[in-house]
Amino acid sequence: MNLLFGIATNGFFVFTPFPLSDCFASFLIGQPVVFFQGGGQFDRGLRNIMGAGYAQGEWRITPRLTLNYGLRYEVNTPYVDIRDRMNGWAPGRQSKVFQSAPAGLPFPGDRGMARGHRAELLQKLHGGVGIAWDPAGSDRTTVRAGYGIFYDSFTKAVGGPLQAAVSALPWTEALQFPGPGLNFADPYDGQAQPFASQTFVKPAAILTVDQLMRPPYAKLELVD
DSSP: OEEOOOTTTTOEEEOBSBSSSSHHHHHHTTOOSEEEEEEEOOOEEEEOOEEEEEEEEEEEEETTEEEEEEEEEEEEOOOEETTOOOOOOOTTOOOSSSTTSOTTOOOBTBTTOOSSSSSSOEEEEEEEEEEEEOSSSSSSOOEEEEEEEEEOOTTSTTOHHHHHHTTOTTTEEEEEEEOSSOOSSOTTTTOOOGGGGOOOOSSOOOOOOOTTOOOOEEEEEEEO
């Protein structure tokens, strides 16, 4: 997966019912409360391997009772960047790869920092079972019940592993200017954008992924 764009590359303004009592009115007078923009090197080459197998079966226990069942086994390798443009979070630990980095910001190659967004493979076992029962044997009434557990992928919903990769310092920086009072026509007020410096700015908000995180899952219980 090759990514070319990241966080707010074009920048955006936020308008609220302040300083006026209506968002659109604040827009009309050019008074945003926030300007936010990201810049730097957003290009990432993320790689991982996913494999899965599925088996299901049906057992007609009696002419009136049927059991359905299935299992899915899934293996995901951690996402890695082909240029190792990723960082983690380890409070108090100084990076040996980037010695100018703030303490607590390790990179691939540092002790305890895996190359990918996780230190180990993700192995997930999904399963489900269901029954269909004809209590009277008349084919007019059926009782059904089922149960299953299903895991989700990290790349859906908030997309943490993808967002963290394109947000890694010092390659990517994001600036936020508070308002009101911003220059709506030129939020940088004539100054050059600082994204080309690729330095470790302070203070900085770090977006990263816990290397021990577990994928989300849902359980389904059904009686009909």
